[in-house]
Amino acid sequence: MGALKEIQPIKTGLKGEILIPGDKSVSHRSVMFAGLCDSEVKITNFLHAADCMSTVNCMRALGVKVKELDENTLIVKGNGFHGLQEPQSIIDAGNSGTTLRLMMGILAGQKFLTTFTGDASLSRRPMGRVINPLSQMGANIVGRKENKLLPITVIPAKESLQGIDYQMPMASAQVKSAILLAGMNAEGKTTVTEPYTSRDHTERMLEGFGVKLEKSGTSITISKVEKMTAPKEIHVPGDISSAAFWLVAGSIIEDSDIILKDVGINETRTGIIDVLKAMGANIELLNVRDEVEPIADIRVRYAKLHGTSFGADIMPRLIDEIPIITVASMFAEGETIITGAGELRVKETDRLQVITDEFNKVCPCIKGTQDGLIITGSQRNNLQKAVCNSHNDHRIAMALAILGASGVGIEIENSECVNISYPTFYEILTRFE
Numbered sequence: 001m002g003a004l005k006e007i008q009p010i011k012t013g014l015k016g017e018i019l020i021p022g023d024k025s026v027s028h029r030s031v032m033f034a035g036l037c038d039s040e041v042k043i044t045n046f047l048h049a050a051d052c053m054s055t056v057n058c059m060r061a062l063g064v065k066v067k068e069l070d071e072n073t074l075i076v077k078g079n080g081f082h083g084l085q086e087p088q089s090i091i092d093a094g095n096s097g098t099t100l101r102l103m104m105g106i107l108a109g110q111k112f113l114t115t116f117t118g119d120a121s122l123s124r125r126p127m128g129r130v131i132n133p134l135s136q137m138g139a140n141i142v143g144r145k146e147n148k149l150l151p152i153t154v155i156p157a158k159e160s161l162q163g164i165d166y167q168m169p170m171a172s173a174q175v176k177s178a179i180l181l182a183g184m185n186a187e188g189k190t191t192v193t194e195p196y197t198s199r200d201h202t203e204r205m206l207e208g209f210g211v212k213l214e215k216s217g218t219s220i221t222i223s224k225v226e227k228m229t230a231p232k233e234i235h236v237p238g239d240i241s242s243a244a245f246w247l248v249a250g251s252i253i254e255d256s257d258i259i260l261k262d263v264g265i266n267e268t269r270t271g272i273i274d275v276l277k278a279m280g281a282n283i284e285l286l287n288v289r290d291e292v293e294p295i296a297d298i299r300v301r302y303a304k305l306h307g308t309s310f311g312a313d314i315m316p317r318l319i320d321e322i323p324i325i326t327v328a329s330m331f332a333e334g335e336t337i338i339t340g341a342g343e344l345r346v347k348e349t350d351r352l353q354v355i356t357d358e359f360n361k362v363c364p365c366i367k368g369t370q371d372g373l374i375i376t377g378s379q380r381n382n383l384q385k386a387v388c389n390s391h392n393d394h395r396i397a398m399a400l401a402i403l404g405a406s407g408v409g410i411e412i413e414n415s416e417c418v419n420i421s422y423p424t425f426y427e428i429l430t431r432f433e
């Protein structure tokens with residue numbers, strides 16, 4: 001059993017400012033894309049967390065130089081678009097689905113062999129969703145359980161990859177990105193179409209690297225690329241998925257009035273703000289500015305929340321925020337009904353199952369459905385101090401911590417997994433105890 005962490009209830013409202021650490025999705029992509037260029041790229045506000053370090057280690061194993069100037073500043077120097085080199089050993093993608101799935105796309109058209117492994121959680125997660133379309137393009141990728149699970153080996157394809165027109169069965173930025181990245185090494189055009197638009201960091205950032213994309217509705221088309229041109233510097237915006245914990249804490253802890261600094265507000269990620277506002281939250285965007293991604297400071301003040309309903313259409317815009325939205329719903333008046341969230345079953349854990357199993361120990365008010373949750377609210381005075389298990393899922397651990405801090409305290413087993421996406425999370429939380 002990993003570390004047990006006790007979280008104390010927060011007695012007064014949250015006040016002051018919180019600087020939100022760099023976006024995980026953008027951090028991954030910044031190292032991957034810079035590593036495909038031949039000039040030095042400086043990456044600032046890089047998220048120094050375990051998942052992004054899996055990507056750094058992976059790119060290093062492929063011959064890319066990554067220097068850490070300090071914890072959050074990297075200098076990346078690749079060997080050009082055709083300059084990746086065969087790794088000398090197996091690459092460990094750790095806990096990171098984004099690392100593994102996007103790298104499969106980058107490696108599908110390479111002329112050398114790469115084998116991946118990962119931790120127990122990643123070894124359970126479905127990889128057929130990427131291996132199938134890449135195989136249709138001519139890639140030769142093998143894995144356990146009929147090419148569905150880690151360990152996975154990307155074998156050099158006998159012939160060049162061919163573009164495809166692929167209708168994705170689910171909205172997933174990782175699947176979309178893997179296909180687009182493979183499409184950069186494929187003959188002809190590669191088109192992906194999603195049921196709903198997922199986060200578009202890959203598309204925006206590739207454009208920033210001089211790659212041309214055509215967009216139409218939820219379809220994106222890419223053609224073969226010979227060279228990517230790196231910007232000199234990439235500034236990673238703050239991660240709204242990390243800000244989400246404070247958006248909810250500030251909304252449900254009485255007397256709170258906080259400002260979350262430098263948060264990315266790309267509209268493919270801001271579903272959490274829309275849902276909290278629909279629940280009556282007091283959230284204001286300040287100092288909105290535009291870089292490669294739009295950024296703002298976000299002011300959040302305590303408000304009386306009420307229940308809401310939402311489903312598949314907004315899900316890709318808040319996919320990682322369901323655990324913390326569940327906490328908000330437990331404090332809101334009335335019922336919250338979440339549908340279209342089946343993808344949560346294939347994250348670091350089956351998050352729908354873990355939410356019902358663990359949050360109900362604090363207050364039995366959540367019913368799991370096949371693709372969602374039904375939460376009975378107004379539980380502020382019905383919470384018990386329980387010992388709950390994160391199941392090594394970082395977003396579950398942080399949501400449990402906010403649930404405890406906003407109520408009567410909590411003990412969290414396997415608490416250290418916050419290092420996957422937000423290593424300073426507990427440090428900031430204890431500032432308010």
Ligand SMILES: O=C(O)C1=C[C@@H](OP(=O)(O)O)[C@@H](O)[C@H](O)C1
Nearest residue numbers: 025098171172173174175319320
């Ligand atoms: O592309 C990305 O950076 C991510 C996409 C999402 O996964 P899916 O594409 O599997 O939905 C999200 O859950 C994950 O945290 C990061």
Ligand SMILES: C=C(OP(=O)(O)O)C(=O)O
Nearest residue numbers: 095096097098320347348
């Ligand atoms: C699902 C997540 O990440 P990944 O798929 O990259 O492991 C997450 O961070 O919640």
